[in-house]
Amino acid sequence: MSEAPIQHPPDIYGQVLKVALPLLVGAIFLIVWQIVVTTLGVPKFVLPAPTLIWQALIGNFWSLMGSLWFTLTVTVEAFIAAVIGGVALAVLFAQSRWIATAFFPYAVILQVTPVVSIAPLIIIWVGYDNVRLALLILAWLVAFFPILSNTTLGLRSTDHNLRNLMQLYGASRWRVLTEIQFPGALPFILAGMKISGGLSLIGAVVAEFVAGSGASTGLAWRIIEAGNRLDIPRMFAALGLLSVLGILIFGVMSLIEYLALRHWHESAVRREN
Amino acid sequence: MSEAPIQHPPDIYGQVLKVALPLLVGAIFLIVWQIVVTTLGVPKFVLPAPTLIWQALIGNFWSLMGSLWFTLTVTVEAFIAAVIGGVALAVLFAQSRWIATAFFPYAVILQVTPVVSIAPLIIIWVGYDNVRLALLILAWLVAFFPILSNTTLGLRSTDHNLRNLMQLYGASRWRVLTEIQFPGALPFILAGMKISGGLSLIGAVVAEFVAGSGASTGLAWRIIEAGNRLDIPRMFAALGLLSVLGILIFGVMSLIEYLALRHWHESAVRREN
Amino acid sequence: MQMFAPEAASASPHTAKPIITLNGVTKTYGNGTTALRDVDLAIGQSEFVSLLGPSGCGKSTLLRLIAGLGEISAGRIDWPQTAHTARGEPEHDIGFVFQEPTLMPWATVFDNVYLPLKLKRMSRRQAAPIIRDALTKVGLENFGKAYPRELSGGMKMRVSIARGLITRPSVLLMDEPFAALDEITRFRLNDDLLAMWAGQHWTVIFVTHSVYESVYLSDRIVVMGARPGRVTADIRIDEPYPRSEAFRLSSRYNDYCRLVSAALHETMT
Amino acid sequence: MQMFAPEAASASPHTAKPIITLNGVTKTYGNGTTALRDVDLAIGQSEFVSLLGPSGCGKSTLLRLIAGLGEISAGRIDWPQTAHTARGEPEHDIGFVFQEPTLMPWATVFDNVYLPLKLKRMSRRQAAPIIRDALTKVGLENFGKAYPRELSGGMKMRVSIARGLITRPSVLLMDEPFAALDEITRFRLNDDLLAMWAGQHWTVIFVTHSVYESVYLSDRIVVMGARPGRVTADIRIDEPYPRSEAFRLSSRYNDYCRLVSAALHETMT
Amino acid sequence: ADTKITFVTDWKAEAEHGGFYEALALGLYKKAGLDVTIRQGGPGIDNMQLLAAGAVDFAIGSNSFGPLNLVQAGAHVVAVMAASQKDPQCLMTHPRPDIKSLADIKGKPVMIAAGSADTFFLWLKAKYGYSDSQIRPYTFNMAPFLVNKNAIQQGYISSEPYLVEQQGGFKPQVFLFADAGYPSYASLVMVSQTMIDAHPDVVQKFVDASIQGWYDYLHADPSPADKLIEKDDPDESDGVIAYAIKTMKAEGMIEGGDAAKLGIGAMTDARWKTFFDVMSKEGVYPANLDYKAGYTLRFVDKGLALAASH
Ligand SMILES: Nc1ncnc2c1ncn2[C@@H]1O[C@H](COP(=O)(O)OP(=O)(O)OP(=O)(O)O)[C@@H](O)[C@H]1O
């Protein structure tokens, strides 16, 4: 029984197409948009043409980039906090059905409470000089639930034979968690993170809408400002940057998912029969 | 080989506890809240005592109920639309990796575009007398992504041997979908629905915040209004109703999940070894 | 009792009217493992062929390729007698019992067995007696309402067998179907299978690790060698059907078994 | 060659120094299936016990209960010689090869086999030669980097066997470990297992459907009857170890096989 | 048949819209041959965008920025009447000795709503040297203001001070921008240029009836309007409305300033120029902006319904 060693070649061709194809669709979409807007003469207050948006983007490039950076940092921090918080809570809930039963409804309350109405409380609580912290908390609130929910399901879905095996080896809860439950729950956790990535971004933006001030100058601020001035092309430029950021985050999450699951999970494995 | 027929007894005791336990925790929580607020003398416009909130609830019962009903209907409609839209899109994406690759980024754009900034566009688009439709669209936008994302993962995770089996039987795509992929994806879809249930609610509320006019009088309006008037107990009464609604939706989703999965999925089955 | 060199296999006078022919079939998986190399084989109409070989030699791979699951890296597989559908796909009526039970965990035993009939648009009511019959044959008449997770390993496999046979396919591919069963049940199912095969003119390709079982059941035994898998021996069991316990006790049976064992031994050293 | 009535089992003079005793063990699953009823059994220290019985009779259930997996509905299982941990749990050192491979799909073959050692806090570097050794024993020395989905059914089972043996547990429970393997590999692993058992004074409980295998391996065969599962025969194989191919060819071997077959037949009718 | 007009306000029904409701309630529009429907605004109704997009023809603009923003954006919408001469926007503080005027607030944290940083705050920057680093978030909830004795926040003179007295139990210091010369109008009636070009008579009738409505609301019985307001927004209590009317009268918001001579709704070129000069100096608008395209005096300043007392 001798054999060439096992090797796992990457699928570079597929990876390139994964980027090129949506770009192509995007280009077609923009062209159609441009044509429709110009031929129908849609007023730019309703829907500005892509060329106008592009001009606005170039014209305000650096201020928009600064705002993008601000929003990005809040997003990333909120996302990391959401992942840590969601997974930690899910781990706690997975330890006992009773804890989960007793406290899950409260996680739901956190999810369904509109940030706009608890923003004042949080501002009082962190002090109104700590706007950034307030934004982080609010964005976290928006983003953490999908991770909690999906991770809980994932941890509960552990192959029960593998759990038995761990029990036989006298493994501690912690080891069961790290060796079996966590890797097994990975597809679920990553799916949750894919959802939460976008929600962190939207959370950072909404938080800035409801609790932002002149000191915080993220994309939300640009959108409000442009909206107030009825500079709709600039607003769309900011929205476009937001979309690009969202797709970027999604792309990164998809890549992580692919790397983590490609060797074993049905959803990522390239099947040969 | 004769045997007592297979029977599947329900676990009533566990079901009762599932309701009683969080209620108990809730009661303790409220009592602690009451004591803290009264002993520390927290002003009622910062954090009103539960008794005050209760009075506000009773005092404004019918107007709050009317708002609750309004928000509930928008939520339910948006949720149903999100489930249908999310699953349908996921099914489309599952038909071909290329379609998924090309269009998934655009689903992400829909997710990360802040409703507040496209609210005016949608109002213009649906005609500004159709505020309710605008609310629906906005709430849908908030809610559909988790279902899309989870369902896509679920459909891709189908046991590949079962797919082979279907192929052998010459089953059509549609039958593969309904007989194998869909039931297999159910745990993922239901997890997505659990997330989206809450998001539909928050979406309905946020939509009302950003696109509501005098004609829409859901809970969001009560919250804004009470907030503006600094009638914080009333605001908390509205928030409380929102939480109750959220928990209710979550409870219903959990029940559906339990009923659908209890016989077979690791996450719901009561293991006997 | 004859033994053919593998390259003579397709030319064998016994392999009349081939229903499936494999020519130079090679299968290399994406990770570089060559599971099959240059396999030539012709399966005759209504033959009962057993496939024997060391674990990991490519038996399952071969069976899957024959069924049209997965792509062939080189060579070709033909079904010379089979009509093609409008879409150009061969229109054969294959039953496959996978090596693993491959049940739908969300469906009851009844529904799992019902699946192939459902796909043929047979109503539940029409199907019920057929399914009950099949379940009784595999000793699971009381487990129609059970879910797969409530079954023992052998019981799951029996459900899979019942499902594989329920459509009475003209070509039956079975991958170690009886490995998880006790001897008594196994013998009974062996006989049932033989009876069905004889009655319906099926073509059966049957993977097993049991030399005894292969000799008892088949009129031809193909022995495969380890990776990369290839055919190393092709042994005809020239014994009349129906076969019975008497054959099992005969010395010819023992001779055959020894012959096959020897071929197997040879292939592994 | 002796045959005990089941009720005499625990009183048998041969079952000296029991390491595990079962008294009136009954197991009823939540759906109403009684898998075991009133099972009395005593497993002696260093015994090699084979468990035979029809598919679905409760062999796997019994093994799991002995291992402490799942709750007993009635009766009790004791480990009279075993120390207890501070938390009151018996501190035995069990190896278990499940009926299904039960591998971690996200881990390579190497990492799957490493798991038990990792849990004992052995470093990867320390473990590597041990694991390589174990993989070579089951013929998978080239597959350390493969993932379970890239293996054949029998290969997966061999990984599971390697994992079960790697800690050299003092009590080894094996549930049809060799069912998916070809005869040659099976025989080799049979001999390996016997050698390890003899060298280390293990206690082995071994579920199999092969009468031949059980006679070759064990010094005691327990036959179980169908649902609700109970012990119907307890047969001692009074043959010296080490056993070899010579024993397989002896007439005593055949006599034992016939005896066990008969006991199995009886239990099923 | 009567000309159908939909008139969108800038918030839910409140006393600040009283004159329009009065005109509707008393049938003044009807008498002028107009079939007016008043639509309440709300948090999500952006009148400027609705006007710019041509989705509505008549709407209220909250301040003088609206028309100029529209001009800058290239939309053809014109302010035809300023219902309120004074913007009710103000800053509030707790009673404290160190702040006696808006100038004293320079350098201190101020809670400002997201949308306000590029409206009146620009004027505060220009006039008093405030800076962006002073801005703290205001979410239309006054709890943070009430609990923090050092807090300063924005407000509407006709509503927030009232709530502070009611809920906080103290009388805040109020600094009305208008008193310090803030040149913005408020409650501007804005109409699309196409409407003005096609039906100037309709616009004139609407303005005239609205002026009469305002006069009646302040000098006759306000209850017909109040009933409509309470019907549209049941939460609007009598106390709030009464306080608002009192404030509007006391501050001369509707009838003070130019309106005292020119009649309710008055606008002047001078006032618009002042506003534009301040804001263009701040860099809000380019100096060459044709700000005059944002308003017209054609329909007002006719001395209509001047109070007998004046
Ligand atoms: N999906 C796969 N990816 C990569 N290699 C595979 C895959 N499936 C099987 N193989 C390899 O192909 C070879 C043949 O596998 P196959 O399953 O056909 O063996 P088999 O003869 O059925 O063995 P067994 O008797 O153990 O079931 C093995 O070496 C295996 O490692």
Ligand SMILES: Nc1ncnc2c1ncn2[C@@H]1O[C@H](COP(=O)(O)OP(=O)(O)OP(=O)(O)O)[C@@H](O)[C@H]1O
């Ligand atoms: N989780 C479960 N829930 C309900 N019934 C079960 C469960 N597991 C096993 N059973 C039932 O218990 C009985 C014994 O099962 P067990 O797996 O112990 O059989 P076995 O002797 O190992 O059979 P095999 O040889 O087929 O593996 C069977 O009738 C089975 O249906």
Ligand SMILES: [Mg+2]
């Ligand atoms: Mg195989």
Ligand SMILES: [Mg+2]
């Ligand atoms: Mg078993």
